[in-house]
Amino acid sequence: MKWHHIQENWAAFYEAIQDRWPEADEAELDEIDGDQRAFIKYIAELTEQEPGEAREEIVDWLRGELPSDVVMDPTHDSHSIALSAKYVNEGEDEYDDDARFGDDTEED
Structure with missing residues (x-):
């Protein structure tokens, strides 16, 4: 996942x-509002780590799943369609x- 995905869908x-x-x-x-540097600094302060360590922790977190609010975003859905x-x-x-095409019917 890229940071711009997070920034665009921060909440x-x-x-x-x-x-x-x-x-x-x-x-x-709310105050961070998707600013990557501010988020790294915030997590570093929150976890009492060096900014570099906090950045690595965030990078690891970014490998996780996208929140459903982002995945189900109408813009994302329309693009996928x-x-x-x-x-x-x-x-x-x-x-x-799909049901119109007969491939979703149940077998008797």
Whole structure:
């Protein structure tokens, strides 16, 4: 995951941040507003580490899963749907319900 994903969806990461660093304060996170340097400094102070150590901890945290609020973002979804168009047969619309094409029916 790249930092710009976090910066663009900063509030969606609050829960994930507080899961990783339970002592993180939401008001402080509001002030950071996605600024990577400020976040590193904040985590360093919060965990009483050197900024380099805090940065490594954050990099490790970034390898985790995206919060569902980010994954389910309409912009992200629309982009994913548009990319899937190359797998849709001619005459089908990538935005149509799959059930219409008969591949989601239950076997009797």
